[in-house]
Amino acid sequence: xxxxxxxxxxxxxxxxxxxxxxxxxxxxxxxxxxxxxxxxxxxxxxxxxxxxxxxxxxxxxxxxxxxxxxxxxxxxxxxxxxxxxxxxxxxxxxxxxxxxxxxxxxxxxxxxxxxxxxxxxxxxxxxxxxxxxxxxxxxxxxxxxxxxxxxxxxxxxxxxxxxxxxxxxxxxxxxxxxxxxxxxxxxxxxxxxxxxxxxxxxxxxxxxxxxxxxxxxxxxxxxxxxxxxxxxxxxxxxxxxxxxxxxxxxxxxxxxxxxxxxxxxxxxxxxxxxxxxxxxxxxxxxxxxxxxxxxxxxxxxxxxxxxxxxxxxxxxxxxxxxxxxxxxxxxxxxxxxxxxxxxxxxxxxxxxxxxxxxxxxxxxxxxxxxxxxxxxxxxxxxxxxxxxxxxxxxxxxxx
Amino acid sequence: xxxxxxxxxxxxxxxxxxxxxxxxxxxxxxxxxxxxxxxxxxxxxxxxxxxxxxxxxxxxxxxxxxxxxxxxxxxxxxxxxxxxxxxxxxxxxxxxxxxxxxxxxxxxxxxxxxxxxxxxxxxxxxxxxxxxxxxxxxxxxxxxxxxxxxxxxxxxxxxxxxxxxxxxxxxxxxxxxxxxxxxxxxxxxxxxxxxxxxxxxxxxxxxxxxxxxxxxxxxxxxxxxxxxxxxxxxxxxxxxxxxxxxxxxxxxxxxxxxxxxxxxxxxxxxxxxxxxxxxxxxxxxxxxxxxxxxxxxxxxxxxxxxxxxxxxxxxxxxxxxxxxxxxxxxxxxxxxxxxxxxxxxxxxxxxxxxxxxxxxxxxxxxxxxxxxxxxxxxxxxxxxxxxxxxxxxxxxxxx
Numbered sequence: 001x002x003x004x005x006x007x008x009x010x011x012x013x014x015x016x017x018x019x020x021x022x023x024x025x026x027x028x029x030x031x032x033x034x035x036x037x038x039x040x041x042x043x044x045x046x047x048x049x050x051x052x053x054x055x056x057x058x059x060x061x062x063x064x065x066x067x068x069x070x071x072x073x074x075x076x077x078x079x080x081x082x083x084x085x086x087x088x089x090x091x092x093x094x095x096x097x098x099x100x101x102x103x104x105x106x107x108x109x110x111x112x113x114x115x116x117x118x119x120x121x122x123x124x125x126x127x128x129x130x131x132x133x134x135x136x137x138x139x140x141x142x143x144x145x146x147x148x149x150x151x152x153x154x155x156x157x158x159x160x161x162x163x164x165x166x167x168x169x170x171x172x173x174x175x176x177x178x179x180x181x182x183x184x185x186x187x188x189x190x191x192x193x194x195x196x197x198x199x200x201x202x203x204x205x206x207x208x209x210x211x212x213x214x215x216x217x218x219x220x221x222x223x224x225x226x227x228x229x230x231x232x233x234x235x236x237x238x239x240x241x242x243x244x245x246x247x248x249x250x251x252x253x254x255x256x257x258x259x260x261x262x263x264x265x266x267x268x269x270x271x272x273x274x275x276x277x278x279x280x281x282x283x284x285x286x287x288x289x290x291x292x293x294x295x296x297x298x299x300x301x302x303x304x305x306x307x308x309x310x311x312x313x314x315x316x317x318x319x320x321x322x323x324x325x326x327x328x329x330x331x332x333x334x335x336x337x338x339x340x341x342x343x344x345x346x347x348x349x350x351x352x353x354x355x356x357x358x359x360x361x362x363x364x365x366x367x368x369x370x371x372x373x374x375x376x377x378x379x380x381x382x383x384x385x386x387x388x389x390x391x392x393x394x395x396x397x398x399x
Numbered sequence: 400x401x402x403x404x405x406x407x408x409x410x411x412x413x414x415x416x417x418x419x420x421x422x423x424x425x426x427x428x429x430x431x432x433x434x435x436x437x438x439x440x441x442x443x444x445x446x447x448x449x450x451x452x453x454x455x456x457x458x459x460x461x462x463x464x465x466x467x468x469x470x471x472x473x474x475x476x477x478x479x480x481x482x483x484x485x486x487x488x489x490x491x492x493x494x495x496x497x498x499x500x501x502x503x504x505x506x507x508x509x510x511x512x513x514x515x516x517x518x519x520x521x522x523x524x525x526x527x528x529x530x531x532x533x534x535x536x537x538x539x540x541x542x543x544x545x546x547x548x549x550x551x552x553x554x555x556x557x558x559x560x561x562x563x564x565x566x567x568x569x570x571x572x573x574x575x576x577x578x579x580x581x582x583x584x585x586x587x588x589x590x591x592x593x594x595x596x597x598x599x600x601x602x603x604x605x606x607x608x609x610x611x612x613x614x615x616x617x618x619x620x621x622x623x624x625x626x627x628x629x630x631x632x633x634x635x636x637x638x639x640x641x642x643x644x645x646x647x648x649x650x651x652x653x654x655x656x657x658x659x660x661x662x663x664x665x666x667x668x669x670x671x672x673x674x675x676x677x678x679x680x681x682x683x684x685x686x687x688x689x690x691x692x693x694x695x696x697x698x699x700x701x702x703x704x705x706x707x708x709x710x711x712x713x714x715x716x717x718x719x720x721x722x723x724x725x726x727x728x729x730x731x732x733x734x735x736x737x738x739x740x741x742x743x744x745x746x747x748x749x750x751x752x753x754x755x756x757x758x759x760x761x762x763x764x765x766x767x768x769x770x771x772x773x774x775x776x777x778x779x780x781x782x783x784x785x786x787x788x789x790x791x792x793x794x795x796x797x798x
Binding site for chain 1: 448449450451452478480481482483484485515516517518623624625700701704705707708710713714715717718720721722724725726727729730731743745746747748785786787789790791793794
C-alpha cells in the first residue's frame with residue numbers, strides 16, 4: 001500500500017482518469033477537479049447528516065446508488081450551500097455541461113463542492129474550464145487531489161493492489177479534510193475508486209461499512225458540514241469480480257484500510273495540528289457507547305489542548321467519558337493507558353512519573369487506550385491536538 | 400440590582416454569613432469557602448448530568464431538597480472526582496467536621512468541590528482551617544466569591560432587593576465558571592441565597608426553572624463537568640413569605656434575572672474570552688430545537704473564532720444550525736441578523752457591506768438573532784469568542 005502524501009505518483013485503477021485545473025475561482029492553486037471512468041461504473045455515496053445539505057449533496061443523493069456513473073466533478077472555493085434555487089440550477093447546469101463534454105447523460109455525472117457557504121457557483125469561470133479539465137485528464141490522482149483542497153496542507157491519496165481469486169484489482173482513495181478533523185468545521189470529501197466488478201446491490205453496503213469505522217470516526221454524528229460526501233466508483237475495468245466470500249472479505253478489508261488511512265491523514269492535517277491522537281475504547285456495553293465515548297474524547301477542546309501541551313491530564317479524559325454518558329459503574333472499573341502508561345485503574349488514579357509520561361507525549365502520535373470493563377464492544381477514533389495556529393487560521397479565514 | 404464584578408461590596412440576605420480563607424491547598428489565593436445560615440434554611444440543588452459525578456455531588460443529591468440546611472462549604476483546587484471510596488469518605492468527614500464547628504447535623508452541611516480531577520482532598524489542610532472559616536464569616540459575599548474561583552479572572556456576585564406584598568426580601572447570587580463557558584470544560588458552581596420564606600415543596604421547581612434559562616444555556620446537556628452544581632438556600636430570615644401569585648411571579652422573575660446575569664458573567668469571563676456572544680433563536684418548531692440550536696452556535700469553534708476575528712461569517716452559523724438538526728425547511732425561510740445587520744433571509748445571502756459589519760463586530764458584546772420561521776418557540780444562549788489565550792491557558796494548566 002502506498003499512502004500519501006500525494007507527492008508520490010498515485011496510480012488510478014484501470015479505466016479511470018483524473019485531472020485538476022485552476023479555473024480562476026481561487027487565485028493560484030487548482031480549484032476544479034474531475035474523475036472520469038472510460039465506462040459506466042457502479043456508484044454509491046454516503047453524505048452529511050446536516051439538515052442544510054448543499055445543492056450537490058441533494059443532487060447526488062437523488063442519483064445514487066447507480067449502475068451507470070461516468071464522472072465526479074468537484075469545485076473548491078464555493079460550497080454551493082445556502083444558495084437557494086439558483087444554487088440548485090447552477091449544480092444542474094454544471095452536470096449538464098460536463099456530461100455534454102463527456103458525451104454522457106447528466107445523471108451519470110456526480111458533483112461535489114467545497115468552500116465558502118453562501119456564494120453562488122461562478123459558472124462563468126467553471127463552464128469554460130470543462131474542456132481543459134477533460135483534455136488534461138491523466139491516470140494519476142495528483143492533480144485532482146490538489147484541486148479539491150481548501151485549507152488542507154497536503155493532498156491525501158492512497159492506492160493498493162488486491163489479489164483476488166480470479167485476478168488482481170486496484171483500489172485508489174483520495175480525500176480532503178481540513179477544518180479541525182471535525183466535519184462540521186470544514187467539508188470532508190472522499191473518493192474510493194476501483195476497477196473491480198462490484199454488484200450494484202452491494203456497493204452502498206461496502207462503502208457504508210468502510211466509512212463508519214474511518215471517516216465517521218473523525219466526526220461527530222449529526223454535526224457535520226453541509227457538503228460532506230464519500231463516493232465509491234467501481235467500473236469493473238479489471239474484469240475481475242468478487243467471486244468468493246474470501247474475495248468479498250478481502251475487498252471489504254482493503255476498503256476499510258484505505259478509508260482509515262485517509263481518515264487518519266485528515267486528522268493529522270487538521271488545522272494547526274501537531275499530533276495525531278488515537279482514542280481506543282473497549283469493554284463498552286454497546287457499540288454506540290464505544291463510538292460516542294471515543295469520538296467525544298477526540299473532540300474535547302480540553303483534551304486537545306492538554307495533548308498539545310504534552311500534559312498527561314487523564315482527568316479531562318475521564319470527565320469527557322462521563323459527559324458522554326458512559327455507564328456510571330464504569331468509573332469504578334475502567335482503566336486508562338496513555339502512551340503505554342497506566343494512569344487510572346479500578347476507580348483510582350494510579351501513581352506515575354509525570355515527567356516520563358510527558359516525554360512519551362512528545363511523540364507526534366498519541367495513543368490513549370480506555371477499557372470500560374462494562375461489555376465487549378469497542379471503537380477507535382482519531383483526532384488532533386488544538387494549537388494556537390487553529391485559532392489563527394479560523395480567525396483569519398474570511399467569508 | 401448590583402451586578403458584579405464583585406469588587407463592590409455585595410450584601411448577603413438576612414441571616415446569612417460567608418467567608419473564604421486560604422487553607423494551603425493553593426499557594427496564595429483563598430481556596431476554602433463557607434456559607435452559613437444562622438437558622439435552618441430550605442435547600443435545593445441542580446447538578447451535573449455527567450455520569451462520573453464527583454463525591455460531593457452524590458452526597459448533596461442524597462440530601463436535597465431539604466427543609467434544614469445550615470451551610471455550604473466549598474473547596475477549590477481539588478474536585479474530589481474519580482477519587483473512589485476514599486473520596487466519598489473524605490467528603491463525609493468534611494461535612495462532619497464543619498457540622499461539629501457549627502453545632503449542627505452533618506446532613507445540614509452541603510459540599511461543593513472544584514479543581515483538578517483525581518487527587519484526594521487534602522484533609523490535613525482543610526480540617527484545621529474550618530474554625531477560622533467560621534470565625535471570619537461576614538455579611539458580604541466577597542471572600543467566599545474569591546475562594547471558589549479556579550481560572551476565573553473575576554469573582555461573580557449579584558444582589559437584589561425585591562418588594563413583595565408583605566415586605567422586602569433579598570436575593571444574592573454568587574458563582575464561578577471558567578473553562579470555556581462550557582461546563583464540560585471546567586466546573587460551574589452557583590449559589591442563590593434568599594431570606595424569603597420559600598416552601599420546601601417549591602424550592603426545587605423555582606431553582607430548576609431559573610437554571611434552565613440561564614446556567615444551562617451556557618452549557619450543553621449531557622456534556623457537563625463532574626462537579627457542576629447550583630444551589631438555592633432560603634432561610635426565611637426576612638419573615639416575608641410569597642403570599643400571592645404576584646409575589647411568586649416576582650420572586651421567580653428575580654431568580655431568573657440573577658441567574659442570567661451570573662451566567663453571562665461566566666460567559667464573558669470564559670478562558671481567553673474577549674467578547675460576550677449572545678445567540679437568540681426564535682420561530683423554532685419546539686423548545687428543544689430552539690435550545691439546541693442556540694447552544695450549538697455558541698459552542699461552535701468555527702463561530703467562536705470568527706467572532707474573535709470580527710468576521711461576519713454567517714455561513715458557519717447556518718452550517719451549525721443544520722448540524723443541530725433544525726428542520727430542513729427552515730433554510731428557505733430563516734433570517735439571520737448580526738449586530739442589527741441582516742445577513743441571510745428567505746434562503747438567500749443578503750447583500751451587506753462587510754467592512755461596516757466588521758466595525759459592528761468590534762464591540763465587546765455580539766448579538767446574533769436567528770428567526771427560523773418554523774414555529775413559535777425561542778431560546779437564548781450565551782458564549783464567548785475563542786482566542787489563542789484559551790489555548791495558552793489550557794495547554795499550560797497542568798494535572
